[in-house]
Amino acid sequence: MTNNCYALVITPHPDDAEYGIAGTVAKWVSEGKEVVYAVCTNGNKGTSDPNMKSERLAEIRKQEQQAAARVLGVKEVVFLHLEDQALEDTPEFRKQIVRLIRTYKPEVMATSDPYRRYIWHRDHRITGQVVLDAAFPYARDHLAYPDLLEAGLMPHKVKEVLLWGAENPNHFSDISDTYDIKMKALHCHKSQVGQHPAGWEDLMKQRYESLAEGKGFKMAEAFYKVDIWW
Numbered sequence: 001m002t003n004n005c006y007a008l009v010i011t012p013h014p015d016d017a018e019y020g021i022a023g024t025v026a027k028w029v030s031e032g033k034e035v036v037y038a039v040c041t042n043g044n045k046g047t048s049d050p051n052m053k054s055e056r057l058a059e060i061r062k063q064e065q066q067a068a069a070r071v072l073g074v075k076e077v078v079f080l081h082l083e084d085q086a087l088e089d090t091p092e093f094r095k096q097i098v099r100l101i102r103t104y105k106p107e108v109m110a111t112s113d114p115y116r117r118y119i120w121h122r123d124h125r126i127t128g129q130v131v132l133d134a135a136f137p138y139a140r141d142h143l144a145y146p147d148l149l150e151a152g153l154m155p156h157k158v159k160e161v162l163l164w165g166a167e168n169p170n171h172f173s174d175i176s177d178t179y180d181i182k183m184k185a186l187h188c189h190k191s192q193v194g195q196h197p198a199g200w201e202d203l204m205k206q207r208y209e210s211l212a213e214g215k216g217f218k219m220a221e222a223f224y225k226v227d228i229w230w
Ligand SMILES: [Zn+2]
Pocket: 012, 013, 016, 121, 124
């Protein structure tokens, strides 16, 4: 029995992965590739409802994330249960991500681009940076965490990282056939999409169509792709 997966998706909050990469995830799953999600924070501040309490919201969002993952055929969802809006680039957080990489040994990782400028959720910026650092060099080097090695978590080389939310994407994934599944998964996040203004779905559709312009397919998710050669 192995934990190995093709792709390990690290999402700052429940729902980010559905916005960023769910169409690509559904495509991978349809090709027989195994995908694991890790959700960093509990999302317990993501509401404008004055009557909503943090504990209840965290539980709702966990269930919404599990439902979305089921729609997409994600193999496993790991919850790190960190506090929403409180992520920091700490040795502990980095080690948690290294532990996930060494456990699931992904070829591909995906997360939010840390280098989007100006207004960008702090948790997105921190998660992106920590994932890149964890993938290289910390997960690779056997001397980095002797205790993880002792626990049987061997070094692992990730081949590429896909960053969603990139200002200058260099990789476009064809989601023409999986857009509907992506939207179905996104709708599982009722506590979030319920707050959107009318017409948001049309705007999203237009955006994915415009990202595919000139690419030879109808709809695309866009990423900055980082290849790790060494
Ligand atoms: Zn988020």
